[in-house]
Amino acid sequence: MKLMIGLMALLFANAAAFANDVKLASEILVERVQQDGEGKTKTVLEEPKMVTPGDKLLFVLAYKNEGKAAAADFVINNPIPASVTFAGTDSADAVMSVDGGKSWGKLSALKVAQPDGTVRSAGPADVTHIRWQFARPIPAGGEGKVNFRAVVK
DSSP states (O other): OHHHHHHHHHHHHTOSOOOTTEEEEEEEEEEEEEEOTTSOEEEEEEOOSSOOTTOEEEEEEEEEEOSSSOBOSOEEEEEOOTTEEEEEOSOTTOEEESSSSSSOBOGGGOEEEOTTSOEEEOOGGGOOEEEEEOSSOBOTTOEEEEEEEEEEO
């Protein structure tokens, strides 16, 4: 599984659309539940040295406008690696695709065509891409982060 993490990091780092002088940096963290000496549990995020099916991952993409002017119309498109299932995002303005990036919308509004010609509501396992389209320009020196969660298949 170590190889898988390396490949996912590479895919994630190259997945975003660059605009203006905005630079991107990606990070993948695994969510682990640990017990302290008193038997209390806490959730921690750590570098994934090895993952197994069912592990919860957090994909973080940090952006920074290193230019001298505001970056307008900035969009990040990120494919969901095939080795994981999308499990949500903290970004209320993110939209998803279930057709390889051809169409976009909130997951609750997306539909998936079935082989028999019927259509069903899309679910997290159907998500192929996630997109963040920034409504406001990113000012010179401006920075922030977007993220999504996934579960290793």
